Amino acid sequence: MTAARGRRESELAAGWAAAQGRVAEAARAAGRDPSDVRIVAVTKRFPASDIEILARLGVTDVGENRLQEARDKRALLADLDGVAWHFIGQVQTNKAKAVSAIADQVDTVDREGLVKALARGAVAHGRTVGCLVQVSLADDPGAAMNRGGCDPAEALAIADEVAAAAGLQLMGVMGMAPLHGDPARAFDVLAGAAARIRAEHPAATTISAGMSGDLAEAIAAGATQVRLGTAILGQRPAVG
Incomplete structure (x- = not known):
């Protein structure tokens, strides 16, 4: 093992322990x-070797x-077992087959057309792909900076589409x-959408919410999955 590799393993072990x-x-x-x-663990822009180390530390997602x-x-x-790969970016419909x-x-499933495209891709690849319905938590769901997602009122209908689609699992x-505003209030909206979906689809129990800055509010509102990147892996490498 090189000295640099050893240092990186120590850094990631410390970051993972702190996140836990x-x-x-x-x-x-x-x-x-x-x-x-x-x-x-949000590993975007970090090398594959970091994921390999994280897996040994017990990271599963x-x-x-x-x-x-x-x-x-x-x-x-390809030979790494025990790690689930989440796609957390917005998915263009024409890229859905490749994502699946x-x-x-x-x-980040937020529209009917994407559900259909992901389902076609999953079936073509002989896979079952888990899906979370992304709900917009902006005060104005149509705002340009709403961070993605469907209107909360549309979430159940999209969930129904996912549940009925071959190759997908809700x-x-x-x-x-939202970047500005009360995260606790926003996560209450998400919890409400989750409850409505769960009433129709009892196995759909995941509530993914919360990052470094609003972790406590998300967990208080019922989050079962949180996303942490730099808190575990350190400063993200620059693009390019």
Whole structure:
């Protein structure tokens, strides 16, 4: 092992331990069992070797948001078992077939056309792809900076489409709090959408919400999955 590799392993071990500690603290503060909250390590722009190290540390879920990068890493780590690959970026309909070939779960499903395209791709590749319905948590769901997602009122209909589609499995919902505003209020909206979906689809129990800045509010609102990147892996490498 090179000295640089050893340093990186130590850095990631420390980051992973700190992230687990933060999640556990937030869960206990909310009266919840820390084991009920899963961490997705957001590995975008970090090398495949980091994912390999994280897997050895016990990370079971990684998130990528660019198709080509995710495809390249998955190919490099073809023999890596025990890690679920989440696609956390917005998916263009014409890229859905390719995404369905490499993603174990797509966390950003927000329209009927995308459901159909992902389903066609999953069937063509002989795979079952998990899906989260992304719900917009902006005060104005039509605003340009709403961070993606469907109107909360449309979430159940999209969930119904996912549940009925061959090759797809409805897992639950995902939402990101707006950049400005009260995250607790936003996550309450997401929890409401999740409850309506769960009433019709009891197995759709995932609520993906919360990043470094709003982790506690998300877990207090019932999040079962949180996304942490730089908190685990450190400063993200520059593009280019």
